[in-house]
Amino acid sequence: MILKGAEALRYLARPAPERAGLLIFGADAMRVALKRQDAIAALIGPEGEAEMRLSRISAADLRKDGALLNDAIREVGFFPGPRVAFVEDATDTLADNIGAALAGWRPGDANIVVTAGGLTGKSSLKTLFEKHPNAVCIGLYDDPPGREEIEAELKKSGLTRIDPGAMADLTALARSLDPGDFRQTLEKISLYKWGDDSPLTSAEVMAMAPATIEAEVDELINAVADRQSNRIGPLLRRLEGQGIQPVGLCIAAMQHFRRLHAAAADPAGPMAGIQKGRGSFRQKEAMGKQAQGWGLNRLEDAVSLLVETDLTLRSASRAPQMALVERALLRLAMARK
DSSP states (O other): OEEOHHHHHHHHHSOOTTSSEEEEEOSOHHHHHHHHHHHHHHHHOTTTTTTTOEEEEEHHHHHHOTTHHHHHHHOOOSSOSOOEEEEEEEOGGGHHHHHHHHHTOOTTSOEEEEEESOOOTTOHHHHHHHHOTTEEEEEOOSOOOOHHHHHHHHHTTTOOOBOHHHHHHHHHHHHHSOHHHHHHHHHHHHHHTTTOOSOBOHHHHHHHSOOOHHHHHHHHHHHHHTTOHHHHHHHHHHHHHTTOOHHHHHHHHHHHHHHHHHHHTOTTOHHHHHHTSSSOHHHHHHHHHHHHHHHHHHHHHHHHHHHHHHHHHTSSOOSOHHHHHHHHHHHHHTSOO
């Protein structure tokens, strides 16, 4: 049986112990590992591994000894309770061995959990679990966690009250962070809100979120657009230390100001123009105010200055490139309203 979408996520959170096997596959190894960890914990409990009710079998070992999985599912542990036989990084070459274990599985045997990388539609391992009457096949693709998955993760820690703005920020973070970093961010938020019954706010999410280079670039460009010239130097030095290239900064600033210019030229007004683009509600609100504050003529001048700076950076000029970018950003931030 194959499960997809929200149904698959609900099953991974609470797998059916009466099912013989579960295959979790996907190109993102971290996401597969996190979901496998949740599924196994749900099957054997938090103390299952410590009580030796989890048998780990590597793909290489199972290739050498095809009977390992059969032995593991029938093994009687010292501690009572449900057991799991886990095969890691399986490939199609193990389909016959795993198929034999599934065929011989009986109620009371250990549940079989198998993980694999990206499998094709014709994969024999994937087909085995899809067609088996007592097994489940779940593919995890590159889609970031959605609202339901994020809410479920926070609910485990007792955090159920989330402001709409905070949820929008969490969804945006899920798209920008890799699964491991996003999971750590949710854990940090849960610890921070432990014992606090007030709703999770957008400000708290941003305080707990890891600082990425993209976020710091956005912070720098917003400082320019908000005319906060005193912040430009420190932010630029920090980004320079992280290896950001001057051309990349200039392009990012040019894209931002072009978007403001397009919004300012919209017949329905700057706020309406910004709403047509991508981004969270908070980002759109801030950019709408920036477009209104600058005005169409000033934004034309800003885009012209950034285009000129970009051409200079790509020319044979020997002037220090980061200094050229800093000069342009300061001129924009200090421009009269």
